[in-house]
Amino acid sequence: xxxxxxxxxxxxxxxxxxxxxxxxxxxxxxxxxxxxxxxxxxxxxxxxxxxxxxxxxxxxxxxxxxxxxxxxxxxxxxxxxxxxxxxxxxxxxxxxxxxxxxxxxxxxxxxxx
Amino acid sequence: xxxxxxxxxxxxxxxxxxxxxxxxxxxxxxxxxxxxxxxxxxxxxxxxxxxxxxxxxxxxxxxxxxxxxxxxxxxxxxxxxxxxxxxxxxxxxxxxxxxxxxxxxxxxxxxxxx
Numbered sequence: 648x649x650x651x652x653x654x655x656x657x658x659x660x661x662x663x664x665x666x667x668x669x670x671x672x673x674x675x676x677x678x679x680x681x682x683x684x685x686x687x688x689x690x691x692x693x694x695x696x697x698x699x700x701x702x703x704x705x706x707x708x709x710x711x712x713x714x715x716x717x718x719x720x721x722x723x724x725x726x727x728x729x730x731x732x733x734x735x736x737x738x739x740x741x742x743x744x745x746x747x748x749x750x751x752x753x754x755x756x757x758x759x760x
Numbered sequence: 761x762x763x764x765x766x767x768x769x770x771x772x773x774x775x776x777x778x779x780x781x782x783x784x785x786x787x788x789x790x791x792x793x794x795x796x797x798x799x800x801x802x803x804x805x806x807x808x809x810x811x812x813x814x815x816x817x818x819x820x821x822x823x824x825x826x827x828x829x830x831x832x833x834x835x836x837x838x839x840x841x842x843x844x845x846x847x848x849x850x851x852x853x854x855x856x857x858x859x860x861x862x863x864x865x866x867x868x869x870x871x872x873x874x
Contacts, residue, residue: 679861690865750803
């Protein structure tokens with residue numbers, strides 16, 4: 648089955664700096680890669696996703712890059728703000744009817760004002 | 761904006777008891793999922809459901825678990841004989857179709873087994 652590894656487990660940055668979180672996956676059949684933000688006690692919320700026919704996607708301060716050959720994808724947050732502080736999860740999903748997602752272990756991002 | 765809803769928000773039960781967690785997916789969605797998250801850990805896939813049957817299940821989803829869509833709106837997860845290690849947050853999610861895999865999560869049910 649799929650195995651997703653996520654690094655780092657914790658990340659602390661100063662407000663205004665950039666944050667980068669990296670994930671690797673093992674199953675070459677995976678072709679959908681969502682990123683979720685989870686605040687304490689809340690549901691995971693999709694912040695950006697990328698499909699395997701695209702190498703990079705950007706939405707304002709958030710971008711995701713995908714390298715299918717190397718089986719890794721990264722989340723980039725620029726101009727970080729204190730409200731970006733949360734746990735971020737990457738996930739990988741195959742293109743099947745089931746849409747099963749395998750999640751990484753999560754990265755706790757702290758943005759210091 | 762439509763959202764996935766779940767009830768109850770919290771459930772406390774005794775070990776060995778049966779619990780039913782309820783979800784109302786977004787109305788035009790066809791694919792439904794249950795995930796669990798043990799406190800401080802990652803989200804883990806349990807089961808996916810489409811066209812009134814299980815599409816895929818993980819090794820966590822053993823014989824004590826079952827899912828059902830009893831009517832046109834509800835999607836339930838039943839745990840037949842709860843164990844201490846079943847204590848977790850259980851999230852329901854739904855997606856519109858398999859060509860659009862974006863999953864929308866409910867707020868979760870926090871289950872505590874004593």
